[in-house]
């Protein structure tokens with residue numbers, strides 16, 4: 001299954017970033033004005049674009065925002081970069097008349113290019129000295145070798161006010177996408193199209209009312225597309241479901257919280273995994289997560305663990321990250337281990353103070369973001385695992401599950 005392509009728009013204030021998002025999506029997604037610093041928080045717009053598939057455009061605050069608030073906005077902009085597969089770096093052509101600003105732009109471009117695939121676009125702002133586009137560009141091009149200056153093979157000249165450049169930018173996105181995008185399966189690498197797969201999906205207090213969660217929906221979709229007979233059941237009905245099947249299922253995918261119960265009920269030859277273990281592989285680096293889980297046994301009374309959940313939700317009693325996992329670790333490893341919780345896209349904490357980070361299934365994050373999170377963790381010389389792998393490890397069944 002292919003993930004939604006995350007495309008961030010970066011550049012200085014008033015470059016026309018929001019105007020470009022509106023042009024690309026053909027919608028009024030972001031507020032446009034001639035006041036520098038109009039966009040403050042990142043603005044995301046998920047959209048299906050013909051030829052590109054499911055995308056999300058993320059408009060950002062200008063990198064040159066200043067003051068205490070401005071600095072906070074720049075921090076947010078940098079965080080957005082960590083979840084982008086592709087960046088569009090937009091500069092106004094007036095920037096070539098200001099050496100300092102141009103230098104700052106090349107510095108930011110290099111920084112962004114190091115993190116993700118970046119497309120350079122130059123937006124034309126007419127001024128009184130040069131009436132025509134060509135005259136203005138002639139002066140610019142005589143003075144600067146833009147490709148050399150930014151270290152690129154190509155750049156795109158656009159004029160957003162004239163609605164010129166939409167097709168060129170979308171084409172460039174498509175080209176970059178075709179170079180990096182690889183299809184990674186969530187679950188079908190574990191089965192054959194003729195197989196039956198049972199999904200155990202407890203609809204407990206934590207399940208959103210009237211809906212299935214994204215990992216369940218995406219797993220079902222992939223299995224159906226592949227041709228598998230896909231049976232959904234709850235933990236309470238699992239024994240009855242298995243009794244009613246003529247042949248044993250090839251695979252059971254369960255909610256991690258019920259690993260133990262499901263393991264005891266499953267037919268011997270049926271493989272077992274969980275949604276969050278499958279997602280650890282699909283979104284992140286399963287080997288890192290297994291190594292992280294192995295660090296659980298060396299935690300002691302002085303250890304600190306960070307629980308990281310992607311989505312912010314009102315915590316409920318029996319919450320897996322806030323209640324169940326800490327309780328299990330206190331019981332099985334050491335009752336004095338300290339836990340902190342962080343929610344949302346950004347870490348907002350000093351990772352180096354933690355011995356281990358336990359992440360949720362990350363269904364709300366994309367693979368790029370999760371891989372960047374793992375990089376952050378390694379940079380701070382700590383370890384990371386996820387909810388499902390932690391539960392499997394603490395229940396002693398890590399070597400009995402598959403991914």
Ligand SMILES: Nc1nc2c(ncn2[C@@H]2O[C@H](COP(=O)(O)OP(=O)(O)OP(=O)(O)O)[C@@H](O)[C@H]2O)c(=O)[nH]1
Nearest residue numbers: 013014015016017018019033034037038039160161
């Ligand atoms: N002349 C001209 N004006 C443009 C063009 N593109 C955008 N503008 C104008 O430039 C101003 C800034 O545009 P925005 O899209 O708000 O720029 P931004 O980069 O999002 O700005 P911040 O949110 O402040 O960082 C607006 O007044 C736009 O109408 C263009 O191609 N030519």
Ligand SMILES: [Mg+2]
Nearest residue numbers: 017018038039
């Ligand atoms: Mg803006």
